[in-house]
Amino acid sequence: MSIWEYANPKKFMQTSAWxxxxxxxxxxxxxxxxxxxxxxxxxxDYKQGSTVKIIYLHVPAAMMAINAWAxxxxxxxxxxxxxxxxxxxxxxxxAPIGLTFTLIALATGALWGQPMWGTWWAWDPRLxxxxxxxxxxxxxxxxxxxIENPDTAADLTAVLCVVGSVFALLSRYAVNFWNxxxxxxxxxxxxxxxxxxxxxxxxxxICIAGFVLLFVxxxxxxxxxxxxxxxxxxxxSRERLA
Amino acid sequence: xxxxxxxxxxxxxxxxxxxxxxLAFFLLVxxxxxxxxxxxxxTLAKIAPGILWVGALLACLLSxxxxxxxxxxxxxxDLLATAPLPLEGAVAVKAAAHWLxxxxxxxxxxxxLGLLLFLPERGYLxxxxxxxxxxxxxSIIGAFGAAxxxxxxxxxxxLGLLVLPLYVPxxxxxxxxxxxxxxxxxxxTPLAMLAxxxxxxxxxxxxxxxxxxxxNLR
Numbered sequence: 001m002s003i004w005e006y007a008n009p010k011k012f013m014q015t016s017a018w019x020x021x022x023x024x025x026x027x028x029x030x031x032x033x034x035x036x037x038x039x040x041x042x043x044x045d046y047k048q049g050s051t052v053k054i055i056y057l058h059v060p061a062a063m064m065a066i067n068a069w070a071x072x073x074x075x076x077x078x079x080x081x082x083x084x085x086x087x088x089x090x091x092x093x094x095a096p097i098g099l100t101f102t103l104i105a106l107a108t109g110a111l112w113g114q115p116m117w118g119t120w121w122a123w124d125p126r127l128x129x130x131x132x133x134x135x136x137x138x139x140x141x142x143x144x145x146x147i148e149n150p151d152t153a154a155d156l157t158a159v160l161c162v163v164g165s166v167f168a169l170l171s172r173y174a175v176n177f178w179n180x181x182x183x184x185x186x187x188x189x190x191x192x193x194x195x196x197x198x199x200x201x202x203x204x205x206i207c208i209a210g211f212v213l214l215f216v217x218x219x220x221x222x223x224x225x226x227x228x229x230x231x232x233x234x235x236x237s238r239e240r241l242a
Numbered sequence: 243x244x245x246x247x248x249x250x251x252x253x254x255x256x257x258x259x260x261x262x263x264x265l266a267f268f269l270l271v272x273x274x275x276x277x278x279x280x281x282x283x284x285t286l287a288k289i290a291p292g293i294l295w296v297g298a299l300l301a302c303l304l305s306x307x308x309x310x311x312x313x314x315x316x317x318x319x320d321l322l323a324t325a326p327l328p329l330e331g332a333v334a335v336k337a338a339a340h341w342l343x344x345x346x347x348x349x350x351x352x353x354x355l356g357l358l359l360f361l362p363e364r365g366y367l368x369x370x371x372x373x374x375x376x377x378x379x380x381s382i383i384g385a386f387g388a389a390x391x392x393x394x395x396x397x398x399x400x401l402g403l404l405v406l407p408l409y410v411p412x413x414x415x416x417x418x419x420x421x422x423x424x425x426x427x428x429x430x431t432p433l434a435m436l437a438x439x440x441x442x443x444x445x446x447x448x449x450x451x452x453x454x455x456x457x458n459l460r
Contacts, residue, residue, distance in 0.1 A: 098265070111292040132407055132410055135392065135403075135407040136407050138403060139400075139403045139404040139407060142398065142400055142403055142404075143390065143391075143404065144396050146391075146397075146400050147393070151459065152457055152460070155457040156390050156454055156457055156458070159390065159450055159453055159454050160404065162450070163386065163408070163447070163450050164407070164408070166408075167407070167408045167410070167411065170406075170411040170416075171410040171411050174410065174414040174415060175410075175414065175434070177414070177415075177418070177431075177432070178414045178418060178437070186417070207404070208324075222378070224340060
């Protein structure tokens with residue numbers, strides 16, 4: 001029994017069909033508890049007032065936007081090395097989700113920034129690198145769309161993902177150099193003294209768990225769709241030949 | 243390799259289009275910006291480093307799809323792939339040829355355009371230096387993008403979408419060098435970073451580009 005067994009599409013379909021209902025329930029529960037707790041049962045911040053509550057959407061979405069790219073990188077590498085189709089399809093399935101998380105993070109940030117910083121947008125390193133990340137997602141998705149042969153598309157997007165990761169990191173540090181930040185620093189680190197207060201931290205952790213589960217669930221659903229689409233295409237082409 | 247370089251250079255000179263086009267585009271950007279922004283010297287001098295770098299970057303983008311597309315269409319790319327010269331070497335040579343016909347003329351022409359945009363006097367040297375160091379990175383990154391999109395019918399627009407995010411670090415450090423140079427500040431750090439990007443991209447990206455080409459030729 002090794003993890004590579006799940007690279008078999010049939011096995012993957014079976015396992016994911018078994019796991020999905022539970023995952024969906026867990027996701028809904030986590031998101032509902034985290035968000036309701038965060039929105040209605042936490043005090044207002046002494047400086048930010050009730051706008052602080054956007055943290056429950058903004059932070060998890062931003063974390064998952066980056067993690068989704070990391071997951072795409074790993075699955076792309078698995079595809080390049082071991083040629084498991086499910087892996088390539090999972091990367092393809094994750095990209096639009098990651099893009100959506102990026103947009104959520106940018107939009108909620110803008111909504112919060114308007115009353116707090118007095119501006120929708122600032123050319124802050126974090127904001128800028130998220131915008132760049134958004135462009136990387138767009139390019140990746142566009143490349144998948146543009147190429148007809150699925151294997152070629154998987155190969156080329158995998159190469160793009162690897163090179164893009166390097167340049168995304170480079171851009172992250174380049175924009176740090178280019179402009180000073182307005183965005184607050186990390187306040188959830190496990191190894192730091194000064195963190196966000198427990199009152200906000202507890203619902204936030206549940207929200208983060210909810211977003212992780214949401215991402216996993218959506219990726220599984222979309223990967224299953226991709227596998228079915230692939231099967232359908234194979235059946236259709238077989239019919240045309242017959 | 244030298245034969246391939248000469249062949250590419252000859253093709254781009256004689257087949258027309260590619261050579262002058264980038265330069266003309268660069269000139270147009272430098273002419274259009276003052277028309278849009280207004281003729282005040284102070285404003286123009288302030289934005290000149292950024293405009294010149296963005297202009298160079300877009301001019302470079304304009305001719306990227308030519309790096310591989312023509313050879314792909316007439317089949318000579320297949321011959322290159324099966325030639326004794328490693329495909330990585332061929333990619334590097336083609337990127338070098340692209341730089342010689344776009345990046346180098348842009349670099350040499352940039353002081354004249356800096357004049358149009360009232361670039362402060364101290365900035366000229368650093369404008370030329372930063373473009374000379376930075377534009378090779380633009381060519382090699384562009385060659386990677388061109389290798390990704392070579393098989394596509396309408397690759398041009400997609401190529402821009404893929405390549406421009408990859409240009410972000412080069413642009414930031416390149417424009418920063420000119421900005422600091424023009425203001426008479428220390429330029430060591432951004433210049434070193436710019437050179438590092440060029441060196442790293444030149445060393446590693448030919449492998450990625452060759453891998454993409456092999457996939458497209460399969």
